[in-house]
Amino acid sequence: MRQPIRGELWWVDLGIAGKVRPVAVVSAAIASDDYALVATVPHTTSEHPSQYAVRLKAAGLKDGTFNVQGVAPVPLSKFLRPISTLSTEQMETLDQAIKRWLCLD
Helix, strand or coil: CCCCCCCEEEEEEEEECCEEEEEEECCCCCCCCCCCEEEEEEEECCCCCCCCEEECCCCCCCCCEEEHHHCEEEEHHHEEEEEEECCHHHHHHHHHHHHHHCCCC
């Protein structure tokens, strides 16, 4: 299987009660000598009002939000199949929320 690319949406087995859920890939591409981990932000349809819940419309996803407080590394072996790709503007919105949460602004 090919490596997930930053900005792509994928179905991933997060192992949470056997749940497979969509995620956005937010990390840079990994090299062969890096750990086989990809940083992701999970998408949820169970919304919780939060400044870190980012509402983005994307092909292949139901209405919901990306929870940037759920940023997590996921092993490549857990990626099941690609869904679609976020636009540059959508990635900028997600990046800004991650920076705000991590106090990187």
